[in-house]
Amino acid sequence: MTLQVNITPNGRMSLPVGIRKRLGLEGGGAVLVEETSEGVILRTVDQAVAKAQAIAKRFADHPDSSVDAFLTARRSDSGE
Template structure:
């Protein structure tokens, strides 16, 4: 879905109510703005977390040394704990 929104002179814009409802932002909320070569991406915090998790999985899947537990174990080992 593509919609056109207007940016006011002071930089504010309004997302249509239908989109806010679908994103769970009907009562207000936060969006993260990501600037890319192709434009701007708006994501909810939950969408951003899911996106980051998908990226992490893509680059670490099947690599046990890339787990959080492995990282913490290495840090303990390096610090002499």
């Protein structure tokens, strides 16, 4: 879904009520703004946390994700 919103001269913009309701922001709240090479992404804090947890889970589920495994690999790579 693509919607146009206007930005006031002092930098304020309003998210349409339907989007705010779906995101649980009816009473206000915080969003995170990420600038990418393709544009701007707005995420709720909950969405950003969920994304970070998913990324961390990918690495935590790896069998060699322990600190000891990391240090062993570093020692091996450095010839210690």
